[in-house]
Amino acid sequence: MEVVNHVDKLYQELNFRVVLVGLEMWNQRDEIQVSSNPDTTLDNFLRWRTQRLAGRHQHDNAQLITGVEFTGTTVGLAKVSAMCSQDSGAVNQDHNLENPVGVASTMAHEMGHNLGMDHDENVQGCYCPVPREGGGCIMAASIGSKFPRMFSQCSRADLEMFVEQPRTACLANAPDPSQMVGDPVCGNQFVERGEQCDCGPPQACRNPCCNATTCQLAVGAHCAQGACCRDCRVTPAGELCRPPKDVCDLEEYCDGQRPVCPEDVFQENGTPCPGGYCYNGVCPVLAQRCQDLWGPGSQVAEETCYTYSISPGCQGRPAHGSSRVDTCGTLYCEGGRKPPERSSCTLTLRTGTCQALALEGGAAYEPVPEGTKCGEERVCWKGLCRHLHVYRSINCSAQCNNHGVCNHKGACHCHPGWAPPHCTELLPHVHTGSRSLLVGLLASVVLLVALLAGVVFYQKAWNRGSWRSSVPKTAKGLSNPLFHEGPSVPARGGAPAATTHPSQPTRPMVSRTTPKQLPRAPPVTMSNPPFTIPVYTRPPPDQLRPPSAKRLPELKPKQGAKPTFPPPVPPVKPGAGRATPGPVQVSLSPPGRWAAGRAVSLAGALPRVTVHQVCVTPTCPCRDFS
Known part of the structure; x- marks a missing residue:
């Protein structure tokens, strides 16, 4: 767990949390071909994630850690801006057996590429406040004698731009604490098994309703957190706890029984909205x-x-x-x-x-998109233009007895003071300052812990690729001496003649870790437009650039850091000038041959990343973090 805890610690600076939600050990046979070629291993791993893992466990990102030594100086490879896509993941070589912070630094770097971060050296004017001899910044293309412990201003700016994109919905959901791997830890800001609250470590806790030492409610407190908890008491029924986001959303009100706001539900499918009809909370x-x-x-x-x-x-x-x-x-x-x-x-x-x-x-x-208007009272449904009757919600609100409206699940969303399921009975102690109350009993979906999966809280994203290496290569990606850079048809008759022009995507960027600076490889053209891959390498001459004016907005929830250790020596392959281990004490299991994979997921508010560990058959002994 040291690796995950350290990555979590690094990302807390960005108001992200890294949480292990799945762990898989491949100690009988490898589920994929783990090759010394990092490109091959990454392609195999991402294919396995899409075909096998995604259907079994919900997660945002998957990370493979292996004891197999990658060729050259590459120690990690990932696709840029791939978070929330089928390419959301990376492969990492466990290059420093004495200290788990080595592979944790690589994982944090590769996850940064998944989150849209480029190498600091590739961003004009990028500024890192920590000198190279002090460890530098996490997204540097090269690494020195110490492991990095912070992100540069340009990494923050990259992340800010990434999460503003429309494809980062997976970062908006919080992980289920009951699905987290490992024993409950009081002080990590996750309310886990046996805890009534968790406000972080005692020295940082500012919640008078929670005993930070025991993670139990303070004497006399009825609740400690939640949108419907105020002054250690559950707020009265009918008080607004979640306003509507738009015309297709419904407001939610406290039910007077629980400290948390009821489940977020939306207007009934087929409700008119500007330019179309509501469908599952949006107006397509x-x-x-x-x-x-x-x-x-x-x-x-x-x-x-x-x-x-x-x-x-x-x-x-x-x-x-x-x-x-x-x-x-x-x-x-x-x-x-x-x-x-x-x-x-x-x-x-x-x-x-x-x-x-x-x-x-x-x-x-x-x-x-499904639900898009294709005519009057008609919407796209399974590829065809159909009447609104396909939603099977005609006159659904009639069952709510004029004291509520139907939501997108076909259940009554009662006005303030009225109880479900049909809004026929008044609730006692209703807060009169609110207009309507959601009182439906809605089934909650339990998130399945992802094997090799993780969860981080944040907000939105696009998709690129990057890899980490320690020496220059001609492969697709960006070089980093401890992170390497890798490298029309006419239409048929009937309608006006049309000429087709296929366009291909750029090759995902990859970063590799090595002890020397690697040159950038030229962009590779795939079946789609090519893009460059970043690489992590050993530092060239020190060069700091002015700080970026753009700052990353702080996320809401924040998880307390689990125990970690001081920064160790940078990851270096055998024979590549391994630095002397730092003072960190690490408990290691008996040497064995294995490779590990971890899955990570990000989520909104205070992002959380869950990590999954997998053991496979490597060619060198690796450490088992348990």
Whole structure:
């Protein structure tokens, strides 16, 4: 657990929490081919995560730790801006057997790439307040005699930009403390088994309702935390605890029984909203979807585009006859800028262009979102334009007896003071200052602890790739001496002639760790546009740059740090000038041959990352953190 605890400690500076939600030991056989080629191992691991792990355990990010020595100076590899996507993960070599902080530093660096961070040296004007001899910053392309313990201002700025993107929803959900791996720890700000509250370590706790030493409620307190807990008492029923986010959301009110706000529910599916109809809490509109995917300046393509369909190979042809408009098929946009990590196909018509964005894997194109309006009282449902009756919620609110409305689950959302399930009975001690109260009994979904999975709290993201190395390579990625940089078809008849222009995504960036500076490898072109890979290397001459003016906003919840240790010597491969171990005392298990994988997930508010450990068959002895 030392590795996860140290990564958690590093990310708390950014108001993120790293939490281990799954642990898997491959001590019988490897589930994937663990190769000395880091690219091969990363591809195999991410494929295994998508095909095997994702369906078993919910998580945001997966990390593999192995005792197999990667070729050259690479000790870690990850894809840039991949958090919340199927490529959210990394592979790490356990390069310092004497100190777990070595592999923890690598994991923190690779996770940084998953969160959109670039190498500090690649950002003009980047400033790190810690000199190289003092450890430098975590996203530096090279490492010195000490392990880094903080992020630079440009890493904060990269993260801020990343979480503002629309694809980071996975970071908004908090991990279930009951699913965390390991024994409960009083003082980590997670209310775990046997605890009534947890306000952090005693010296940092400012909650008078909680005994920080025992993690039990203080004498006379009825609650210690939650939106419906005030002055150590549960607030009266009917008090607003979660206002509506938009027209498709419903406000929630305290029920007078629990200190937490009731489950977040939304307007009934099919409720009119600007430009469409509510569906599971959102108002899907084509124009907004195009801007989410292609950025500012993008708009919905002309209607003629929707008479065409395209194959994965970017071949255009009339969809269903020469003039039929397929409003619920492929989403066509015009203008804006393509996300660098995605491939696309452009149809050129006499009257304009039709841009389609490929899904991950390139087997299909981004579809029109489910629930999008396709006509009066009609919505897209499973690829077809159907009547609102498909929501099966006609006149659902009639069962609420004029004291509530139906939510998206088909249950009554009662007004303040009225009790579920049909809002026919008054609740006692209702707070009169509120207008309506959500009192439905809603089933809570228990998150399954992800094997090799983790959870971090934050907010939004895009998708790139990066790897970590210690010597220059010609592979796809960015070099870092202890982190290395790696390296049109005419449409068929019927409708106006269309020319297709496939566009490929850039290659994900990777960073590697090594004792010398590695040159950046040229961008690699895949079946989609190529992008560069960052690498972690040993430091070139010291060079500090002015601080960035942009600061990362602080996240709400924050978890107390679990026990960790002082920074050890930097990770170095055998024969590459291993530094003398620091004063940290580490409990090691008997030497054995294995490789470990950890999964991590991020979540909003105070982000939390969960780590999963996997043991596989390596070629050198590794340490078992338990």
